[in-house]
Amino acid sequence: MKNLNITIGPSNKLGKYDAHFLLKLAGLLRNGFTMQQALIFLTEQYEVIKQADRNALLGLINSGASLSAVLKHLGFSKSIIMQVSFAEIHGEIISNLEQSGEYLTTRRQTIQKLVKTLQYPLVLVTIFIIMLVLLNYTVIPQFNELYSAMQADKTMLVHMLTLILNYLPYAALALMTAVFLSGFTILIILNIKNTALAAKLLLKIPVVKTYFKYYVTYRFSREFGYFLNNGLEVKEIILLFKTQTINHYLSLAAQTIETELLYGTSLGDAIEQLDMLDRRLAVFVNHGEYNSNVGRELIIYSEYSLENIIIKIESFTKKIQPVIFLILGLLIVCLYLVIVLPIFNMMSNIQ
Template sequence: MRLSLPIRTDKIRLRDREQFLTRLAVLMKEGYLLPVALNLLLPMHTSKLEVALVGITAILKEGGNAAEILKFLGFKEHVLFPVEIAESHGRLAESIDSIGNSFARTERVQKKLKNILIYPVSLLIFTSILFLFFRTSYVPNLTEMMNSMQSGEETSGVPAYLLSLPDFFIAIFASVALSVFVFGQLLKQQAVERQITWLLSIPIIRRFMKLYWSHLLARELGTLLHSGISMQESLDLLQRQNYHKTIQFMARMSHEELMMGQSFSRSLEHVAFVSKDMPAFVQHGEMTGYLGKELILYSEVLMEQIEQQTQQLLRIIQPSFFIIIAICIIGAYLAILMPMYNLVHTI
């Protein structure tokens, strides 16, 4: 059930969200009800305790669920989606614990990316400022001196375009960032089928998205099946959730083929945006009768693959920035040494 959340002027911001989810899972495993666990944890994670408690109370009075409460506390769809599904199979505490671990992985990757980028990006910006000062103060004087020492057609100044290399690279990065922002805004306005088509048309993103979507589908469907819920009912639950449109679309496609007598593994063969080995893996689970457990295992394997590919990508980013900075410095040397070399030959 979708609720209209309490109107609030202050946005609830939780501190240490990873710790919040982990502690919430521990308390619920110990037998605490969700409202009681939240009352215990919120004083440690927000300075707007009264606003948070009033909002949570209003949600509970309207019959709201855990997903609605976490949405009120500022969590995004990648957290709300598995929480809503978890309330269907009754393993909310285990799901929140798993979400907390995934949250920790994401935080580690983001922190590592920040640490990798902060030094080379700062160095590139500093280099650009230094070269700007060099072009406006030093180059005109050097060019004037060389013009006074040379004459006629032999006159050649400092090739200032080489000193504009940092500006060129920064302009490229700014253009890419703007393009990504515009693409993201346009993507949100499209139907889910077109969103999938657009994302799969980008070579770098295509494999990540296939792995990520397959991971989500395998994790949530596997958990539902492992809890004793039938395949048709599980797919129906995934269709009715509203937090992840792509999984909703995938579940609808598979459910339609299931109603036509096809197996789940066969239906996945017609889905172009799942990992290529997923149909074979699902078929093995159907044959052994342990599809739920094997899907959960498969989702963990996919998450490991996502982490490995992310680490490989991060290892490329920092050296690329240093190569760009090296090109800028070499350009600066050439900008000064080439005219000097020409001047020596004219003396």
């Protein structure tokens, strides 16, 4: 059994057409095109590919390079390259390309929804912070000078609102810094060479652990299920997972499962003991072992895991937007009161 030793290529040369490329390639293969004919045809159709890259790509295709090597040159993500690399072994290239294309389309749509949900509140927040800074350096100091000139005392409410507006830009900056540092910390953890340590740390982060667990479960169940459906034995699949260098978390899972199997543990029980896999996956595996259809059960659960990721992202975007608008509304009311109340207060003092 050969090892999968694949490196990842440069940035995506197809841009937003990456999913379209995979779906069209699957369509051509279904209609009788050879892999080489289909790749050459598609390479010549996409104007987004620069001429130098097109020539290099055509040379690679004509030399008989594998599909995974071509996708690596086009700059596809490592998750897609891993799926295609596995498909080249278990023989489900067409269906894998279709599902990979649908996955990229769904992921792009989810990201677009997230950006669309957040962009308007973020613009409002940015404008509001600019207004706060300007008010703190222009309007509020003038009101303070006016109060001093008229020897008028601020009310407790005006004093509290002024303090809030004075410190709000610093609070917003601190929050943005915290979010940036959190994201940077997660990136550092993901790049730790010790995969076991990285997985352990990711599983301790409250929000990240849910998405991480669903993602690893999705990858594991999908690829394991495809291999089983195409006649590979569990030991061969574990060897493939261990030797591939694209997804280190799958390698870690395979090593742990292999150790448990050597002690006589069943596949379902071995999966249940893995913290980075959803424990409910073991139920599907045990049910599949009972009806001799583990591969199909794993693929069904992979689809369920992907749906869970999408549902959680959409749920998060739906929850965060009202919160942002509520905070903005309260801040606008505070800003209005800070400007209006001193005027009424000074007018009453004059009278």
